Every structure is written in C-alpha cells, then in structure tokens.
Amino acid sequence: MSAGTIAAAAGLFRTCPVTKLKVHRDAELLVKVNAVAAVLAFTVGVSAAILLVLTRWQAVHLLPADWYYRLVTAHGLNMLIFFIIFFEMAILYFAGAIMLNSRVPTPWLAWLSFGLMAVGALLVDYLVFTGRADVLFTSYPPLRAHPLYYLGIILFAVGALVVTGLFFACLVVARREKTYEGSMPLVVFGALTAAIISVVTLVHGAIIYIPTFLWSLDLEIFGWKANVDAQVYRMIWWALGHSSQQINVAAMVSVWYLLGGITVGAVVINEKISRTAFVLYILFINLASAHHLLVDPGFGPGWKIWNTSYFMYLAVLASMIHGFTVPAGVEVGQRLNGFVKGTFEWLRKAPWSDPGFSGMFLSLIIFGFLGGVTGVTIGTEQISIIAHNTLRVPGHFHTTVVGGTALAFMALTYYVIPLIFRREVIWLKLARYQPYLFGGGVTLFAVSMIVAGMFGVPRRHYDISFTNALFKVEYPPGADLALAFLALGGIVAFLGGLLYILITVGSVFFGTPLTEERLQKGLASVPQGILRLPPQERKEESHYAPGTVILVFVFLAVFAIYYFTNWKMLSQVWQIG
Amino acid sequence: MHSGLVAPKGIWWKPAGRQEKVWITVAFIWCMVLFAMMPFWHFKGGQNPAGIRHRVEPAKYQERVNRFVQEYKVGEDTGMPVVQAPPGSELYLLGRMWAWYPILKLKEGATYTLHLSSLDLNHGFSLFPVNINFQIVPGYDYALKITPNIAGDFRIVCNEFCGIGHHLMVGKVIVDPK
Ligand code: HEM
Ligand SMILES: [Cu+2]
Ligand SMILES: [Cu+2]
Numbered sequence: 001m002s003a004g005t006i007a008a009a010a011g012l013f014r015t016c017p018v019t020k021l022k023v024h025r026d027a028e029l030l031v032k033v034n035a036v037a038a039v040l041a042f043t044v045g046v047s048a049a050i051l052l053v054l055t056r057w058q059a060v061h062l063l064p065a066d067w068y069y070r071l072v073t074a075h076g077l078n079m080l081i082f083f084i085i086f087f088e089m090a091i092l093y094f095a096g097a098i099m100l101n102s103r104v105p106t107p108w109l110a111w112l113s114f115g116l117m118a119v120g121a122l123l124v125d126y127l128v129f130t131g132r133a134d135v136l137f138t139s140y141p142p143l144r145a146h147p148l149y150y151l152g153i154i155l156f157a158v159g160a161l162v163v164t165g166l167f168f169a170c171l172v173v174a175r176r177e178k179t180y181e182g183s184m185p186l187v188v189f190g191a192l193t194a195a196i197i198s199v200v201t202l203v204h205g206a207i208i209y210i211p212t213f214l215w216s217l218d219l220e221i222f223g224w225k226a227n228v229d230a231q232v233y234r235m236i237w238w239a240l241g242h243s244s245q246q247i248n249v250a251a252m253v254s255v256w257y258l259l260g261g262i263t264v265g266a267v268v269i270n271e272k273i274s275r276t277a278f279v280l281y282i283l284f285i286n287l288a289s290a291h292h293l294l295v296d297p298g299f300g301p302g303w304k305i306w307n308t309s310y311f312m313y314l315a316v317l318a319s320m321i322h323g324f325t326v327p328a329g330v331e332v333g334q335r336l337n338g339f340v341k342g343t344f345e346w347l348r349k350a351p352w353s354d355p356g357f358s359g360m361f362l363s364l365i366i367f368g369f370l371g372g373v374t375g376v377t378i379g380t381e382q383i384s385i386i387a388h389n390t391l392r393v394p395g396h397f398h399t400t401v402v403g404g405t406a407l408a409f410m411a412l413t414y415y416v417i418p419l420i421f422r423r424e425v426i427w428l429k430l431a432r433y434q435p436y437l438f439g440g441g442v443t444l445f446a447v448s449m450i451v452a453g454m455f456g457v458p459r460r461h462y463d464i465s466f467t468n469a470l471f472k473v474e475y476p477p478g479a480d481l482a483l484a485f486l487a488l489g490g491i492v493a494f495l496g497g498l499l500y501i502l503i504t505v506g507s508v509f510f511g512t513p514l515t516e517e518r519l520q521k522g523l524a525s526v527p528q529g530i531l532r533l534p535p536q537e538r539k540e541e542s543h544y545a546p547g548t549v550i551l552v553f554v555f556l557a558v559f560a561i562y563y564f565t566n567w568k569m570l571s572q573v574w575q576i577g
Numbered sequence: 578m579h580s581g582l583v584a585p586k587g588i589w590w591k592p593a594g595r596q597e598k599v600w601i602t603v604a605f606i607w608c609m610v611l612f613a614m615m616p617f618w619h620f621k622g623g624q625n626p627a628g629i630r631h632r633v634e635p636a637k638y639q640e641r642v643n644r645f646v647q648e649y650k651v652g653e654d655t656g657m658p659v660v661q662a663p664p665g666s667e668l669y670l671l672g673r674m675w676a677w678y679p680i681l682k683l684k685e686g687a688t689y690t691l692h693l694s695s696l697d698l699n700h701g702f703s704l705f706p707v708n709i710n711f712q713i714v715p716g717y718d719y720a721l722k723i724t725p726n727i728a729g730d731f732r733i734v735c736n737e738f739c740g741i742g743h744h745l746m747v748g749k750v751i752v753d754p755k
Contacts, residue, residue, distance in 0.1 A: 261580030458736035
C-alpha cells in the first residue's frame with residue numbers, strides 16, 4: 001500500500017537529523033503528551049512522597065493519620081500506575097512507530113485512548129484527594145471505595161490496552177510497508193515483550209476490577225448480588241499487580257539496551273540470547289502473583305512453591321542473563337571505542353557526566369544488586385514469614401521500580417527532550433548530577449526501609465510509637481535510626497525528583513529550539529550521544545568482556561550471602577508451621 | 578556488530594560465546610538452588626507457612642473464639658480477657674477493627690495450634706519483637722503450630738491496612754518461662 005508514501009508527501013513525517021529516522025508527526029505528538037502526563041503524575045507522586053517520608057520519621061511525624069493513609073494511596077497510584085504507565089505508552093509509540101520508520105495506523109484511536117487514560121487518572125485522583133477512596137492502591141475488599149474510583153481505574157486500563165493494540169498494529173504496518181529490513185531491533189523486541197505481558201496483565205485487571213466495581217455499586221440483578229471473596233481478590237489482583245511489574249522490567253531492560261546504544265555504542269553481544277531472555281519473561285511470569293500470598297491462608301505449600309519459584313526462577317534467570325549482556329554490550333562497545341586498557345578502563349572512561357549513561361548504569365546496578373537480590377529473597381516461601389508487610393517490602397520495590405525503572409526512564413528523558421521535543425536541555429550541568437542524587441537517595445532510603453523492616457517495622461503504618469494504642473510497643477533504637485535515615489535518603493531522592501521535573505518542564509517550555517546548525521557546530525546543550533552519535537554498526541566482531549565477568553560473579557556472591565543470611569535469621573524465630 | 582537500535586539482517590541465531598555459556602550455566606544452577614531450598618525447608622526447617630487452612634464464616638469463628646475464652650479465661654488486663662489454655666491445645670485469636678482478641682498466655686517450649694481469622698477486613702498478624710508475619714483474610718481460618726522458644730511479653734501489631742484505626746490495633750501475648 002502506498003499510504004506511507006502519500007503520508008510522507010503530505011508532510012506527515014520529518015527526518016531526524018541525529019538518527020536519520022523518519023518521524024511520524026502524530027507518533028511524535030503522542031510521545032510528547034504521554035511523557036508530559038507522566039511527568040505530571042510524577043509531580044503529584046513525589047510531592048506526596050516527601051510528606052510520607054516526613055511522617056514516617058517519627059521525630060517529625062508531620063501528617064495527621066487520615067492524610068497519611070490518603071497520601072500513601074495517592075503516591076502508590078500516581079507513581080506506580082500513572083507515571084510509569086504513561087511513560088510506557090510513550091515508549092510504545094517511540095519503539096513502534098518511530099524506531100521502525102513507521103506510523104501510528106489510526107491516530108484518532110490513539111488520541112481517544114489517551115483521553116480515556118487521562119479521564120481515568122483524573123477521576124481516580126479526584127476521588128482519592130477528596131477522601132472517598134482511602135483504600136490504598138491495592139483496595140483489598142471488603143475495604144470499599146467510591147464506585148467511580150474503580151471506574152476510573154477501568155477507563156485508564158482500557159486506554160492502555162488500546163495503546164498496546166495500536167503498537168501491535170504498528171508492527172504489522174511497518175512489516176507490510178517494509179519500513180525496515182531484517183528483524184525488528186532488539187529494543188523494539190523488548191517493547192513487544194512488555195506489550196504482550198501487558199495484555200495478560202490487563203485481562204487480569206478486567207477480571208478483578210469489573211466485579212469489584214459492580215460490588216461497590218451494591219448492584220442486585222435478578223436476585224444475584226455481586227460479591228468479591230477477599231482471598232480470590234488478592235490472588236487475581238496480584239496477577240495484575242505483579243505481572244505489571246514484569247512490564248516495567250521488560251520496558252526498563254529495553255531502555256538499557258537503547259541508552260547503551262545511543263550513549264556509547266554498546267553492542268548486542270548475541271541477539272539469540274537477549275531475545276530468548278525476553279521470551280522467558282513472557283512465558284514464566286503470569287503466576288508470579290504467588291509471592292504476594294506466601295503467608296496467606298488460601299493456598300497450600302505446593303501451589304506456593306511452584307508458582308513463586310519454579311516459574312519465577314526462569315524469569316529470574318532471564319534477568320540474570322540481561323544483567324550480563326547489557327554491561328557486556330557496553331564493555332565490548334567501549335573496547336571497540338578504544339578503551340582497552342586493563343579490566344575496567346571501559347567503565348572508568350565511560351561518559352559518567354552524561355545523565356543518559358550514568359542514569360542507565362546506576363539503574364542497572366541498583367536494580368540488580370539491590371532490587372533483584374532482595375526480591376528473590378523475600379519472595380521465598382518461608383522467608384516471607386519474616387518480611388511480609390514489613391518495611392522490607394517497599395524497601396525492595398523502591399530499588400526495582402524506582403531505582404531501576406524510574407531512574408532508567410529519567411535517563412531516557414534527557415534524550416527524548418532533544419530527539420522528540422527538539423529542545424536543548426536547560427541546566428545540562430546540573431542534569432549531570434540528577435541521576436546520582438535520585439539514585440543515591442533512593443538507595444539510602446530503600447536500604448533504610450529494609451533495615452527497619454528487619455526490626456519488624458510495618459509498612460503502611462502511621463505511628464510505630466503507638467501513642468494511643470491499648471498496649472505499649474517499644475521498638476529498639478536501631479529502628480528509629482533506620483527511620484531517620486529513611487527520611488534523609490527520602491529528602492535527597494525528593495530533591496533529585498524535583499530537579500528532574502524542573503529540567504524537563506523547563507527544557508520543554510523554555511529550552512532553546514534545537515537547530516541542525518547548532519547541532520553541527522557542537523554548540524547545542526544536549527547529551528554527548530546526540531552531539532556525536534557513537535557508531536551503531538561496526539565491522540569488528542568481539543565478545544571479550546572480562547570486566548563484566550568479574551562484575552557478575554561479585555553480584556552472585558552478594559546474592560548468595562544475602563540469601564543464606566536470611567535463612568539463618570528465619571531459623572532463629574519461634575518454630576511455626 | 579550492531580547496537581540494540583539496529584534491525585539485524587540475515588541470520589542472527591548464532592551460538593553463544595564461552596563467557597555467556599558459563600554465566601548462563603552458573604545462573605541456571607543458582608536458580609535451581611533457590612528452588613530446592615523451599616521443599617528442603619519443609620523437611621528440615623522449623624518455620625513454614627503451611628498450616629491447616631479452612632474457609633470459615635466470620636460469625637462462626639466469632640462463636641468459636643467466645644467459647645475458647647469462656648473455657649480458659651484466667652484474668653483480665655485493661656478490659657481484655659487473658660486466656661491460658663494447656664500446652665497442645667487449639668488457640669483462637671480474632672482480628673477485628675481495631676483489636677486483637679483475646680490476650681494469650683503461653684508456656685515456653687510448649688506447642689500449640691494457633692487459629693487466626695478476621696471478622697471484617699484483612700488484617701496483618703505481626704508478632705513483635707520476634708518478627709513473624711501472617712496475612713489474615715476474612716472468611717479463612719489459618720491454623721499454625723507454634724512453639725515459643727523464649728519467654729517474655731510480646732505484642733501483636735497489625736501490619737495490613739485496616740482503616741483509620743489501623744495503627745492502634747495492638748494485641749498481647751505472654752510467654753511464661755518453663
Ligand atoms: C522521591 C522518591 C520517592 C520517595 C521518597 C518515596 C517514598 C515512599 C514512602 C515513604 C512510602 C510509604 C511507605 C509506607 O509508609 O508504607 C512509599 C510507598 C510506595 N511507593 Fe514510593 N517513594 C518515591 C518514589 C516512588 C516511585 C517513583 C514509585 C513508583 C514508580 C513509588 C512507588 C511506591 C509504592 C507502590 C508504594 C506503596 C504504597 C502502599 O503501600 O500502598 N515510589 N514511597
Ligand atoms: Cu488490622
Ligand atoms: Cu491494620
């Protein structure tokens with residue numbers, strides 16, 4: 001079909017001066033609005049975060065109880081759902097339409113789905129902030145929110161599902177119109193993985209939110225009354241809640257490959273291995289909800305072990321594979337760039353002042369060393385006994401979805417601003433420090449959460465001094481110290497988040513428009529990968545990555561020590577079974 | 578070679594290099610260790626969340642708890658009954674907005690079967706400062722064999738959000754020395 005060519009003639013495309021990709025205007029605009037929505041949600045989420053942090057710090061204890069729980073709800077929803085998913089929508093338009101030189105097949109539908117998602121998110125936030133949905137983002141029944149709250153979530157999810165469908169359509173169009181040769185790039189394959197998992201996820205979302213919505217309406221249809229079993233809800237809700245984390249992982253890993261390529265010309269050391277690892281995510285993730293239910297009454301040990309582990313560990317294997325191939329790709333690329341001295345010159349001489357690179361590499365380290373290790377450990381059937389619903393849980397996921405995914409998305413933003421918004425990045429010198437500030441802050445507060453959790457400090461809890469409770473509970477001073485460090489790290493992370501917002505919003509609205517002239521003269525204030533795009537294709541072949549081999553074995557040692565230390569801790573509590 | 582942004586042409590299904598092979602093999606073995614530890618602990622370890630699990634009507638459970646309290650009540654503390662059942666018995670603990678009922682008195686080293694359920698919402702059983710945690714779901718009875726290994730004055734903290742009084746929900750367990 002010649003729709004593509006006609007569209008090009010009609011000026012619906014432009015050519016990117018950096019990547020030489022043909023950019024569909026609608027796709028570009030859709031990337032922009034979704035990115036802006038993501039940053040808005042992040043702003044709400046991070047404002048809530050600083051208030052939460054200052055409340056959990058018992059010495060300050062800022063908020064009243066009702067607002068603490070309300071803001072835990074708002075923070076979870078705006079960060080984990082709205083910020084992350086809007087950003088992923090932007091990634092899908094970017095990876096589908098733009099990276100393949102293709103187009104969004106039905107722009108009106110894309111705009112409609114954006115509208116659905118925006119209305120859904122606004123509705124949810126409205127109900128949360130007016131105090132009609134104090135149910136936390138998990139909304140476990142019989143806790144009950146205003147019916148429109150569930151409707152808002154459903155609208156948001158339907159919108160996201162349509163975008164996913166459009167992404168698949170885009171792949172088909174690209175293939176049919178032959179806008180690229182060979183197989184789709186690895187980054188697009190990763191995005192495809194995320195999209196496939198999101199279909200599975202959203203189906204579970206529909207299965208659980210629709211009956212819950214009906215139940216919240218107290219509907220009676222011909223004597224049949226919608227009812228939701230508390231345990232069944234937890235199971236299906238987490239099939240949504242956890243699989244969606246796998247979307248985040250797949251999206252994040254794609255962003256690692258993308259940023260590695262753009263910032264230092266990282267190579268794919270083996271397409272087969274990387275792609276197979278992505279496929280493992282798809283195959284073994286659907287039942288991962290089990291690790292949220294390890295100390296629930298509804299399931300037996302066989303079900304728990306099988307689902308939390310066997311399947312899961314092949315997904316863990318997949319992450320361990322990417323954890324090797326991503327840094328190895330960077331290492332080989334850097335060695336081909338000429339940094340061949342010793343074992344680690346490639347890493348020392350990497351562009352650490354490019355926030356696109358530093359954010360990517362910090363994300364990789366935080367996700368792997370902290371997120372992965374702590375997650376697999378507390379996701380072990382028995383170890384869950386000493387971790388469930390303590391602060392160890394948010395400690396863990398702030399190192400996966402925040403220090404990992406959110407940080408990778410931030411790093412990508414520094415490239416999206418010039419490539420898609422076609423603006424120079426304001427305060428580029430400050431932007432250099434942003435990933436360190438955010439990543440460092442997140443690491444500090446998440447580790448503090450984990451330590452506090454080891455003392456048994458509960459998550460989602462307003463007051464561990466138990467001032468007005470029936471019996472006194474006195475946590476050891478170590479727990480209070482951990483909460484103070486949580487606050488310190490939280491404040492640093494908050495500042496890192498604020499800087500991110502200021503730089504992105506500032507660049508989009510007040511940045512100097514990026515011109516080819518300033519770009520060619522090297523005057524533009526943009527990350528180094530855009531000034532001098534490193535080679536994306538190379539004649540040489542190499543697999544030599546000794547530095548990475550050392551890194552992964554250090555990682556394995558840390559993993560084993562942490563894992564077995566936890567078994568030791570478990571063995572010391574009361575006998576129970 | 579090319580980056581992840583480039584569409585690979587021709588056949589990219591190529592054998593893995595030596596480093597990749599070694600790492601994937603090691604990682605796979607590690608995954609199997611992770612897997613094996615869980616069944617292993619069911620045989621050799623002292624802490625498992627298996628328990629005996631049933632569905633139960635909240636009202637029926639409430640009744641059972643009341644009978645248990647009547648049978649074994651030995652005193653009162655701040656208006657809450659203190660209950661001491663002989664070693665080996667079944668204990669019934671109730672979580673509700675926002676209290677744990679009743680107070681349990683146990684013996685160090687003795688084994689009991691502790692039943693947990695809720696009258697209303699999800700609650701979280703968190704034994705302080707031992708740090709043992711279980712989810713309590715309305716409509717389900719979770720019975721766990723427990724053996725306190727130290728004497729002392731313990732608390733039960735609720736660690737699942739259960740409404741505005743969540744942070745006030747504290748119970749008490751006393752373990753007498755042998
Ligand atoms: C400046 C950065 C951030 C800080 C300081 C921060 C801090 C916190 C704190 C203090 C809590 C409450 C823990 C509790 O009392 O139980 C929390 C919960 C949570 N955060 Fe963050 N956070 C940050 C960023 C993020 C991001 C970027 C995401 C997601 C992408 C996220 C996802 C969550 C979720 C899902 C919860 C759990 C809410 C719940 O228990 O219902 N956070 N965070
Ligand atoms: Cu409770
Ligand atoms: Cu509670």
